[in-house]
Amino acid sequence: MKSYSIAVIGTGYVGLVSGTCFAYVGHRVVCCDVDASKIERLKRCEIPIYEPGLDKLVAEGMQQGRLRFTTDIDAAIQAADVIFIAVGTPMSQTGEANLDYVQQAARMIGTVINGYKVIVTKSTVPVGTGRLIAQWIGEASHNQYSFDIVSNPEFLREGSAVYDCLNMERTVIGADRPEAAAIIAELHEPFGTVVLKTSIESAELIKYASNCFLAMKISYINSIANLCDQLGADVDEVAQGMGLDSRIGHRFLQAGIGYGGSCFPKDTYALRHLTKEAGCSFSILEAVIDTNEQQRLIVIDKLKQSLGTLAGKRIAVLGLAFKPNTNDVRDAPSLTIIPKLLEAGAIVRAYDPVAAEEARHVLGDQVVYMPSVQDTVMYCDACLILTEWEQIVESDWEKLHSSMSRPLLIDGRNCWSAEKMAELGFEYISMGRPFVPQRETSLRVPV
Numbered sequence: 001m002k003s004y005s006i007a008v009i010g011t012g013y014v015g016l017v018s019g020t021c022f023a024y025v026g027h028r029v030v031c032c033d034v035d036a037s038k039i040e041r042l043k044r045c046e047i048p049i050y051e052p053g054l055d056k057l058v059a060e061g062m063q064q065g066r067l068r069f070t071t072d073i074d075a076a077i078q079a080a081d082v083i084f085i086a087v088g089t090p091m092s093q094t095g096e097a098n099l100d101y102v103q104q105a106a107r108m109i110g111t112v113i114n115g116y117k118v119i120v121t122k123s124t125v126p127v128g129t130g131r132l133i134a135q136w137i138g139e140a141s142h143n144q145y146s147f148d149i150v151s152n153p154e155f156l157r158e159g160s161a162v163y164d165c166l167n168m169e170r171t172v173i174g175a176d177r178p179e180a181a182a183i184i185a186e187l188h189e190p191f192g193t194v195v196l197k198t199s200i201e202s203a204e205l206i207k208y209a210s211n212c213f214l215a216m217k218i219s220y221i222n223s224i225a226n227l228c229d230q231l232g233a234d235v236d237e238v239a240q241g242m243g244l245d246s247r248i249g250h251r252f253l254q255a256g257i258g259y260g261g262s263c264f265p266k267d268t269y270a271l272r273h274l275t276k277e278a279g280c281s282f283s284i285l286e287a288v289i290d291t292n293e294q295q296r297l298i299v300i301d302k303l304k305q306s307l308g309t310l311a312g313k314r315i316a317v318l319g320l321a322f323k324p325n326t327n328d329v330r331d332a333p334s335l336t337i338i339p340k341l342l343e344a345g346a347i348v349r350a351y352d353p354v355a356a357e358e359a360r361h362v363l364g365d366q367v368v369y370m371p372s373v374q375d376t377v378m379y380c381d382a383c384l385i386l387t388e389w390e391q392i393v394e395s396d397w398e399k400l401h402s403s404m405s406r407p408l409l410i411d412g413r414n415c416w417s418a419e420k421m422a423e424l425g426f427e428y429i430s431m432g433r434p435f436v437p438q439r440e441t442s443l444r445v446p447v
């Protein structure tokens with residue numbers, strides 16, 4: 001296998017994890033960022049994100065001299081055969097993807113380019129961006145050097161990013177010239193993954209189409225869950241029955257408070273914007289977005305149905321990250337739900353094993369951040385589960401029950417069986433599963 005020299009621009013989840021994994025399989029990788037403090041931390045082998053397994057791989061890559069971190073982006077670009085653009089493409093006011101960082105990165109490349117390079121877009125970008133990147137680089141370099149643009153979208157998930165990258169199910173390579181596509185295919189050889197070569201436009205759309213399809217599955221099952229609540233069916237049983245059909249499959253049919261995170265919310269909006277600009281209609285996508293936004297608020301309705309007014313009520317919120325195994329709170333349901341609780345006059349105590357600090361930056365100090373599940377639920381009038389962290393789900397709920405003022409548990413992630421929680425004496429309410437009323441009996445040991 002040929003070892004390539006790769007410069008990665010942007011050390012967020014994608015840049016850091018993919019850069020580290022490409023170094024792990026034998027390439028020479030320099031990860032660059034404009035954020036000097038982040039690079040300083042990385043040089044000391046301090047990982048700025050919570051991502052299981054990443055610290056070990058970064059340390060190994062650095063020890064073997066295959067992985068470096070720098071703010072000297074110009075030098076990294078000049079020394080590289082292949083450049084990954086992995087900067088953020090956040091949602092703008094209008095819902096479209098903001099390409100400012102991508103444009104900055106392209107112009108930086110164009111300003112210092114010193115020979116043929118393959119420039120790979122790993123960021124999620126609207127269809128047509130590959131052509132724009134070529135234009136920006138061409139303008140900045142006065143077309144002095146030849147280069148190729150390749151769209152190679154990233155499909156890793158936060159929380160299992162290292163595993164996803166090392167075990168990627170496919171890589172999509174969108175390029176104009178087969179020679180450029182061949183280089184990127186060779187780069188991926190050590191991963192032994194399925195390679196799909198497409199046009200740049202198709203590759204760009206594959207990323208949005210995939211994310212929005214997964215978001216659609218979640219909104220679909222959440223709508224079924226809401227129907228289950230009305231009709232007395234159990235959404236877990238329904239999802240199980242649906243998933244047994246191999247054309248449907250079991251994955252992404254976990255009902256709850258809906259999707260959050262740095263990708264699905266912004267990518268559904270970005271595709272909606274792209275659709276409108278193209279003069280097309282995509283009403284399913286509209287419904288996916290609306291359903292998800294409503295879904296978050298259902299736990300508040302459920303809480304009000306049990307407690308009446310929330311004013312002065314002590315509510316324990318367990319889980320702030322948008323999913324377990326990450327400290328990312330970008331567009332986490334907790335950030336919508338907690339302000340609504342506060343608005344209604346509730347007193348909110350919250351716990352997350354790793355994301356409390358990140359949540360505090362957004363929510364401020366109106367929320368009391370607690371060090372443990374036990375401290376959070378003590379004397380509360382109700383407890384809301386927003387993220388299914390193992391530390392939360394596996395807590396000793398028999399013990400926790402006795403410390404709550406009222407053992408009302410609203411499970412936004414369907415973590416437990418209603419029967420088991422009722423046996424423990426909880427008033428247990430979940431999403432789309434039959435409500436089992438509190439039993440007369442006191443605590444029983446769970447089976």
Ligand SMILES: NC(=O)c1ccc[n+]([C@@H]2O[C@H](COP(=O)([O-])OP(=O)(O)OC[C@H]3O[C@@H](n4cnc5c(N)ncnc54)[C@H](O)[C@@H]3O)[C@@H](O)[C@H]2O)c1
Nearest residue numbers: 010011012013014033034035087088089101104123124154
């Ligand atoms: N987070 C994920 O799980 C994930 C998965 C697949 C795809 N994506 C896509 O990948 C892209 C990056 O996402 P992320 O979550 O890693 O982003 P992020 O926002 O966490 O990190 C982006 C990094 O790029 C740096 N940066 C910005 N402009 C720069 C420049 N001109 N030069 C050097 N560095 C610069 C920032 O300082 C930051 O550290 C987005 O388009 C996202 O949609 C993300």
Ligand SMILES: O=c1ccn([C@@H]2O[C@H](COP(=O)(O)OP(=O)(O)O[C@H]3O[C@H](CO)[C@@H](O)[C@H](O)[C@H]3O)[C@@H](O)[C@H]2O)c(=O)[nH]1
Nearest residue numbers: 154155156157158218252253254258259260261263322323
């Ligand atoms: O059945 C499910 C599955 C997920 N979720 C929620 O959906 C969100 C996203 O989850 P997940 O897809 O596991 O995490 P991400 O890290 O956001 O990864 C998605 O977004 C990335 C960024 O584009 C893509 O690379 C990944 O392929 C895609 O799965 C989270 O809030 C989950 O709680 C559900 O509610 N029900």
